[in-house]
Amino acid sequence: MLELDVLIYPDEVRVATPEDIREWELESASQLSIPITRLFVALYPYNPAAMSPNPDTAAEELPFVPGQIIKVVGDKDSDGFYHGESGGLSGYVPSNMVAEIPVDDEYLKYLLMQQGFLPVDHTGIPLSHSASIPDDVVVRRMVALFDYDPWESSPNIDSEDELGFRAGDIIYVFDDMDQDGFYYGDLHGRRGLVPSNFLEPLPWN
Incomplete structure (x- = not known):
């Protein structure tokens, strides 16, 4: 069976030419915004129920422990929170309690997410x-x-x-x-x- 792409206008319907399809694909690609995924590591323990500055929305925040790796999509909001996921949970993450792991390699990001944790030393070096x-x-x-x-x-x-x-x-x-x-x-x-x-x-x- 022959399949054809058609363009529907208010006053006509016509078969799309290869140029029409190419133009449509370019326009669609320019409108798509693919969010960048970044990895962060938790620097401190965070229990939203007890520590959140926003008690009314604490249930929407992500709890974590030091060393936990969190996948973040997009930038932080006006309140200083990222939206992230870790350990099968997702929620808002306070930006001042995490640090970005500057990794560009997608396979390494995958490995770090699979690992789930980094060893974090908060005692510093004496x-x-x-x-x-x-x-x-x-x-x-x-x-x-x-x-x-x-x-x-x-x-x-x-x-x-x-x-x-x-x-x-x-x-x-x-x-x-x-x-x-x-x-x-x-x-x-x-x-x-x-x-x-x-x-x-x-x-x-």
Whole structure:
């Protein structure tokens, strides 16, 4: 059976030409706005019933715990809330209690969502108690994008000076990278060199 696309006007009906269809597709594509999906990690515990600044709409907000990964679509609203989903639930998320994980790779986003959590350390790093790190050093927080095993992947002979880690680990790095592209970092109290191309910055707030 032959199928034809037709255009219906108030005063006529005619068969659509290829040019008509192309023009319609371009117009439709320009009108479609595909929202960008972003990943956030919860920095603090949040119980809307007890903590929400909007008691009347607390039931529409998403509860979460530190380290929980939240998928957010769109920008925050005028009240400073995102709309997100995590663990099969969806609701509003206060923007001041989460931090964006700057990941552009869609497959990595999928893996992080499947994982569901990142290990979050809120105690910070006690630099004043470390003789090897000056008090005034710049400390940055980064998230590992991939697994890294120095024994298998390191380009350096002295790989025993490096840290191994897994995708999703939060690593605190000190100062700038060296000429070989490595940071000096801390992971759960272990310190060593970490390759910068395996990490992405993770904002503090």
